[in-house]
Amino acid sequence: MSNAHDAARRRFLKVLGTASGALIVGMQLPALADTPDALLGDMLLRLNPYVRIQPDGTIVIGARDPEVGQGIRTAEARIIAEELDADWPRVIVLPMSLGVEDDGAGEPHWTLGHQEARGSTGVPAAWSDLRAVGATARALLLSAAAQTWNVGQRGLRTQSGKVIAPDGRTLDYGALAAAASVLPPPAAPPALKAPDAYRLIGQDAGDVDARDIVTGRQQFAIDQWFGGALVAVIARCPYPGGSLRKLDDTQARALKGVAKILVMPKPDLSLPLGSRPLAAGVAVLAEDTWTALRARDLLNIEWQPGAHAARDDDALATQADALFDAAPTTPVRGDGDYDHARRLAHRAAEARYQIATVAHAELEPPNCLVRLGDDSAEIVAPMQNPRGALEVVQRLTGLAPAQIEISLPRSGGGFGRRIDNDHIAEAVLLAKAAKKPIKLSWTQSDAFAHDPYRPFALIDLAAGLDRKNKITAWRQRVASTSRLAKRGEPQNRLWLSELHPDDPPAGLIDNLQLDWYALDSALPRGNWRAGSHGINAFAVQVFLDEIVHATKQDGLQMRLNLLGAPRQLPYRGHGGPVLDTGRLAYVLQLAADAVGWSKKRNDGHGLGLAFHFTYGGYVAHALEVSMDGAKLLMHKAVVAADLGRVVNPLGARAALVGATLDGLSTALDLAITVKDGRIAQKGFKDYPLAMMAQLPRDVQVILVPSQELPTGAYEMGLPSAAPALANAIFAATTVRVRQLPILPELMRLL
């Protein structure tokens, strides 16, 4: 940890060391991209790659991470502004491009540190290195003020964009920027603020792009153009691994405005998923979107299904059932002796949970704008993993890292879809072949048919209890298609994305066995919000509820008993190195209190509880539901969360509410199914994201005040939402739903 921290500071200071000139590598603000350096020097003064100060005191902060709705631009700018003591109303936040230079051996050297949207890591990373950015800029401004006034630095202080002398004189940062920008950087990283001096961190801040969004000015990637770009749409083979058998493009070619029809061969399967196109296809390049779409409809194509046909959920369930009779692909964890403890148990419980395949369904479908020159490439696309994108562009163009400019516009949702860069690969391949700038557009139907899905899984849980109803044996068997499959990972590592070996109740039960079974699916599998935390939390938290009811215990007390005395358990993997059972118990208690758990009810409403630990965040959900005939009503939803120190509570609340509603919407009625070897869903009519009327009108958020390191917020609110809903439904109806999505199964069982 401290090594990474030091490395980050060294990297930062190294970049800063090159700062005495007019321009610093890495800070490429789109708004100023065409401004000559000399002019820029007059207008804006850079203190480091992230901070520029205008003579009028306006402070431009560069936000490095891709924004997908998690609020990272706002949060990381607040972190820098805090240590800089900036006057927030005078701060402008602009997105930075991918910071990369050549390391001299043709490999990329990343100049801006963390630049991805993945695993809710943006805020923790910013916390570890961007505070020093603000503090360093502030130190330079203090030195400049001391020089200007010809006084020592000791008595000087800063506040809201001003340096203040002991005698009360003040100098605005804008007036000091010119002098500060030519000073050498401090020899050692300046001291960071003590938390009790924070004025911005821990206070609410609205999204920095909000004004542009509500006026329609925010430019998502899909809204951008290059001069002379051709719009490309691709007819992709609907069968996984399939290929083109026959193409007649006569009619499409005849359409006015169509420039080219290009065949995209079957992707090279030796390349990892996410770095190559998902499917073979035929691309139509046209002058505008409408023409391209019409021409695509006029293509006459016969597809050849692949050798490995996509199977529907029933076939996968049968496959998974059979797998459970054999040895696991990977035994993940074994504590004590499960079989022995199960035989000795006073009472046993067993249940299987089936999780449907889901898609990403982000409102802005994949798209990519690309312009290639002899020695340059420019990419504008919704992205969560721009470094991966750079590697794709490098491989396809042979360009050096510094010749590739990757812009990171705000994305219309991400949810893990944009960790994969298949859209980048498609667009670059087309731009190469057409020798023209390309604006690749996916339709939403394309995105349903071709997605790195979160695929089908079957989770088998079994437990043994002693006479006092204490769980003494626990076995969790997960059959799923690994997210790491077809991504260059060795077989013995594929379980890593499917089961978290230290997730509760691991560590809480003496005899415990966790096994993973590889399920073979032809569908591509990718990252989906909160990864396998979502599916495992559903099974575990519903199974605990089944034990509660089978043994007639109180659902809250039983879970608190399971968590036991507050203590730290080792936690390997993202979110570790420890898990504090006390923090988990506390959020559970808060959620239960807020929903009125202890109050006796006779109104037919049911309450449900669930908790989960995700990427360092402790979260519990409580739901109150009832049935009105066949209609499910959600009366109350509570999410209680301990996310460590929260940089922007307004943003964290939005993320928690959003993840809760996303979790509920997905759990209600969303499933991707296979019919005749291809995906059956074509749009939101077949894949009904919940509308306003179907979700709770409000979600009560309880944020635990904390001095612990910040964890981020975006994914933590998802995993425990669905099981809390299923548990509340059971309480209201005595119908136990062991499937996602819930509604079709509930209607069948009612």
Place this chain on the structure above:
Amino acid sequence: MARLPQTDPGITPEPVRAGIDVIVNNETYRHTGDPALPLLWYLRDVLRLTGSKYGCDDVSCGACSVLLDGKLARACELQMQNLSGRKITTVEGLAHPDGSLHPLQQAWLDEDAILCGYCQPGMLIAAADLLARKPDPDDADIDGIKNLCRCGSYPRVRRAIVRAASAIKGARK
């Protein structure tokens, strides 16, 4: 630079082209291309008014919502040939020409109803339509908004609509 004559007598002006005149955000535009072109692509590809978003192919998401003669419509299902003389308001046209925000836009900022922001232009238009019909909407009225948001901005959108309704009422008093 040498001064050029205002008109070159050697060039005859191009005759006015026939087309479909539409009024977008109080400006009149003449569409001379495919009469079947959906309004969404006219706005996005021709006028480069990209506030109206593309989000689906089955008229289900509402991201492209516009006001057609003051009433809610989906730009993806309107064809240019049916829009002659019609008045269209997109999210870019919600604010006052002097730059001051529409009460709904201000309420969106006050409630921070954003998340990824992609569906919000459509949400704002749907809300403008709702307030035009129901100046004092209750929860059930707001539930009638069918626009989709995967990020889960609904509760803040709901609060923003209520806030804007009360701001508009206050301004009228």
